[in-house]
Amino acid sequence: MIMPRMVLVTGATGLVGEGVLRRMLGDDPALEVFALIRDDTSWARLSRSLGALAQRVVPVRGDITLPGLGLEPLVRRRIELQAAAIVHAAADTTFSRTLERARAINTAGTQNVIELAAECPRLDRLAFVSTAFVAGRATGVVAEGDNGAPAGWVNAYEQSKYEAEALVRSSGLPWTIMRSSTIACRDIDGEVTQINAVHRALRIYHRGLAAMMPGDRDNPLDVVTATFVSDAIARLTLDPRAVGRTVHLCAGRNALTLGELVDTAYDVWATETAWRKRRVERAMITDPETYRLFEIAVHQTGDPRLRAILTSLSYFIPQLALPKVFETTAAEELLGIEPPCSREFWLPMLMHLQATNWGHSTEKAA
Amino acid sequence: MIVRVSPNSKAMTRNDIPKQMGPAIAGISYAFPNGSRTVAELAGEAQLSSSAETLESFGFGSVHVAETETPYELALTAARQVLAETAVDPESIGLIIYGGTPGSMSFATAADSERAARDLCTQSRFKYPATRLQYDLDLPDAWTFAVDQLACTTLLAAARLARSLCLTEGIERALCVSAEFFPVNAGREAIFNCTSDAACAVLIERDGERNRLVSATTVTKGYYWDVDTLRDEIVASYFPTARHVLLKTIADAGWAPGDVDWIIPHNVSTRSWEILSSLVRLPKARVFSENIVRHGHTLAGDNFINYRGALDGGCIKPGQRVVMFSYGFGAHWTGVAVEA
Numbered sequence: 001m002i003m004p005r006m007v008l009v010t011g012a013t014g015l016v017g018e019g020v021l022r023r024m025l026g027d028d029p030a031l032e033v034f035a036l037i038r039d040d041t042s043w044a045r046l047s048r049s050l051g052a053l054a055q056r057v058v059p060v061r062g063d064i065t066l067p068g069l070g071l072e073p074l075v076r077r078r079i080e081l082q083a084a085a086i087v088h089a090a091a092d093t094t095f096s097r098t099l100e101r102a103r104a105i106n107t108a109g110t111q112n113v114i115e116l117a118a119e120c121p122r123l124d125r126l127a128f129v130s131t132a133f134v135a136g137r138a139t140g141v142v143a144e145g146d147n148g149a150p151a152g153w154v155n156a157y158e159q160s161k162y163e164a165e166a167l168v169r170s171s172g173l174p175w176t177i178m179r180s181s182t183i184a185c186r187d188i189d190g191e192v193t194q195i196n197a198v199h200r201a202l203r204i205y206h207r208g209l210a211a212m213m214p215g216d217r218d219n220p221l222d223v224v225t226a227t228f229v230s231d232a233i234a235r236l237t238l239d240p241r242a243v244g245r246t247v248h249l250c251a252g253r254n255a256l257t258l259g260e261l262v263d264t265a266y267d268v269w270a271t272e273t274a275w276r277k278r279r280v281e282r283a284m285i286t287d288p289e290t291y292r293l294f295e296i297a298v299h300q301t302g303d304p305r306l307r308a309i310l311t312s313l314s315y316f317i318p319q320l321a322l323p324k325v326f327e328t329t330a331a332e333e334l335l336g337i338e339p340p341c342s343r344e345f346w347l348p349m350l351m352h353l354q355a356t357n358w359g360h361s362t363e364k365a366a
Numbered sequence: 367m368i369v370r371v372s373p374n375s376k377a378m379t380r381n382d383i384p385k386q387m388g389p390a391i392a393g394i395s396y397a398f399p400n401g402s403r404t405v406a407e408l409a410g411e412a413q414l415s416s417s418a419e420t421l422e423s424f425g426f427g428s429v430h431v432a433e434t435e436t437p438y439e440l441a442l443t444a445a446r447q448v449l450a451e452t453a454v455d456p457e458s459i460g461l462i463i464y465g466g467t468p469g470s471m472s473f474a475t476a477a478d479s480e481r482a483a484r485d486l487c488t489q490s491r492f493k494y495p496a497t498r499l500q501y502d503l504d505l506p507d508a509w510t511f512a513v514d515q516l517a518c519t520t521l522l523a524a525a526r527l528a529r530s531l532c533l534t535e536g537i538e539r540a541l542c543v544s545a546e547f548f549p550v551n552a553g554r555e556a557i558f559n560c561t562s563d564a565a566c567a568v569l570i571e572r573d574g575e576r577n578r579l580v581s582a583t584t585v586t587k588g589y590y591w592d593v594d595t596l597r598d599e600i601v602a603s604y605f606p607t608a609r610h611v612l613l614k615t616i617a618d619a620g621w622a623p624g625d626v627d628w629i630i631p632h633n634v635s636t637r638s639w640e641i642l643s644s645l646v647r648l649p650k651a652r653v654f655s656e657n658i659v660r661h662g663h664t665l666a667g668d669n670f671i672n673y674r675g676a677l678d679g680g681c682i683k684p685g686q687r688v689v690m691f692s693y694g695f696g697a698h699w700t701g702v703a704v705e706a
Contacts, residue, residue: 211602212645278589281606290644294605297637300420301558305598 006082007237008034010064010113011090012057013042015183015194016129018049019230020087020237025053027234032056034079036090038063064090064109069116080119085237088113089129091161095197095315099156106160107167114171125174127237132179132222132250132326134162139322144179144246144330154322155315165246176242178233181250181326184223188340190348195359197316198223202350203358206269208280209309214291215320217259222251222326223342232335242334252328254341258285258320261346268350288321389529390574391704392454392539394674395447396566396667397440399432399547405560413554421560425636425655429554429562429662432476432547437467438495440565441545442502448567449503454539459569461531461540462503462510464496465520466565466666467547476563479549499543508541517694518632519584520544520666522702525568526582532572542568544666557601557695559634559663566667576684577673580703581618583611590697600697604638607699609645612691615701616648625687626651630676630704632668632692633658651689654681668692673704682706 011017012035037043037059047054062069092105117126135142136153153159168175204210229249236242266282269275409418472495474482496512516523521544528540545565626648654676669690676682688704
């Protein structure tokens with residue numbers, strides 16, 4: 001196993017990036033990290049969170065969207081000379097971005113990282129954190145490799161990450177592409193530290209503001225924990241066998257069905273007296289054509305709030321009707337472990353959302 | 367006033383092979399006012415919230431507008447007509463259930479409705495259309511009351527009540543009457559539907575062979591009482607609750623989804639019926655939606671006006687299985703299963 005002295009991590013203040021940092025520093029007492037930070041506030045928060053591990057983190061101010069990552073020349077030179085690996089986890093994961101905006105951050109930003117990596121003579125690895133949903137509208141078994149994109153994508157995020165993967169593959173660098181599934185919670189205890197599109201969608205259904213979703217009860221729905229993804233990235237970045245490999249950090253065959261995930265959610269909500277009193281019907285899982293008719297009807301009626309809700313869902317909810325199973329053979333071979341079963345953390349995650357009122361109670365406390 | 371008299375009323379009385387007896391629809395009549403407007407005309411009069419194009423795409427064409435007629439006059443006309451058509455012994459009618467335009471407002475024209483509404487706050491509030499119907503129809507022995515706060519499910523609820531009371535109180539026949547109108551300044555759109563003025567009278571008999579009321583389901587969700595504030599949630603809840611009510615009505619009738627021949631709708635957007643039909647999945651059921659374009663949404667009367675139309679048009683055959691469904695804003699979902 002290679003032992004890089006210095007690792008550059010982009011996106012270190014994000015849920016996955018911070019986990020990678022924590023795992024790498026924890027596993028290797030000799031390791032030091034350059035953490036690309038956009039502002040002092042986010043570094044202060046990260047530093048507090050890392051505790052003693054922060055002593056081996058060098059915060060470097062920069063921005064992946066800027067040429068040369070916006071690094072001071074001397075800082076950049078130091079990174080070029082010392083970096084043995086780069087973990088590029090920074091991304092804009094907002095599904096509703098325009099393609100132009102998503103590309104500016106996720107694709108052009110990756111190109112900027114590749115250009116820096118190309119100037120690092122000691123670099124053993126460019127670890128690119130991607131998304132399993134570069135598969136876009138594809139259905140069926142999704143292989144751990146470049147599968148093309150004949151079916152197109154559901155949102156600009158997926159497309160921009162697909163295009164970024166292509167840049168990484170053609171970079172001539174020792175790369176590893178690690179595709180994360182949708183992150184449901186931090187770990188199997190279900191704690192949610194960062195509200196994402198899945199949680200917001202659950203909130204909408206909990207409030208009874210949307211009553212159907214496209215898909216089939218038997219469709220698999222792949223979700224994972226941030227810890228599983230972070231630990232895997234930390235390990236595979238340092239694993240020479242992973243060079244030139246694309247791996248799925250997904251539940252794969254351990255994914256639950258849409259029907260089970262939805263039923264579990266409504267079962268949890270039904271434990272609330274106030275929710276039960278409202279008699280919210282369970283969301284119907286329906287065919288995409290019927291769901292589309294409903295969307296059109298709402299858009300035609302011009303009700304601004306409902307329109308906004310359906311628009312926000314539209315950036316990812318079509319994936320529910322595009323059943324896919326992410327192959328995890330390569331990931332399991334390299335990691336030597338099975339991905340966690342979604343059943344282990346989906347229920348605790350729902351209970352955490354309920355207990356914290358979707359993060360509102362913790363936000364208020366903070 | 368336009369009174370719809372069926373040229374084919376024997377469709378309601380044809381004596382085919384005797385079947386199971388039970389509470390049944392013995393007759394239906396309805397009355398529309400003389401006035402009408404197209405959707406485009408309503409838009410031109412600023413009576414709509416949505417555009418004319420949107421409402422036309424939802425299947426609406428024209429609606430009936432009461433200008434000179436009062437709701438009570440329409441109700442009385444429809445009621446007299448159903449009694450004349452069915453020619454039943456008046457003494458056999460032991461119950462009148464009225465629903466729709468409340469109290470003193472039912473005696474006012476649309477232009478006078480705001481003054482009449484103010485009368486609801488005076489001693490005039492005790493002027494009831496239900497009791498006046500009993501007198502005007504000369505049905506002195508009929509137990510008489512009104513149902514209220516059920517919106518578009520009023521007449522289905524009245525029929526359901528009549529069915530139950532016929533069975534439990536020994537009443538031979540019950541007359542259910544609804545009369546709905548929109549005051550002149552109330553607009554003509556209700557949650558994306560074009561509304562029409564009409565009265566409908568339904569005669570229920572305890573021991574009928576045809577058009578038997580087999581089952582009924584109502585779900586009321588009190589949480590949605592504040593329709594102004596909870597409008598979005600109401601729209602979202604409409605479809606899953608409607609699906610639940612339809613399937614329960616079918617199951618309570620002892621039928622399978624594949625047994626249903628017809629859905630008799632309330633005249634809301636054809637788009638919403640496309641969606642609901644797709645969600646409920648009744649393999650051979652057809653939705654009788656042809657009245658939506660020509661009558662609009664008459665609130666409580668739709669289902670029975672449509673049922674009559676489907677019978678008269680020869681669409682519904684004897685013995686076929688029919689489910690009526692309506693949603694009342696505020697919020698009630700009601701389904702009634704009928705064996706024709």
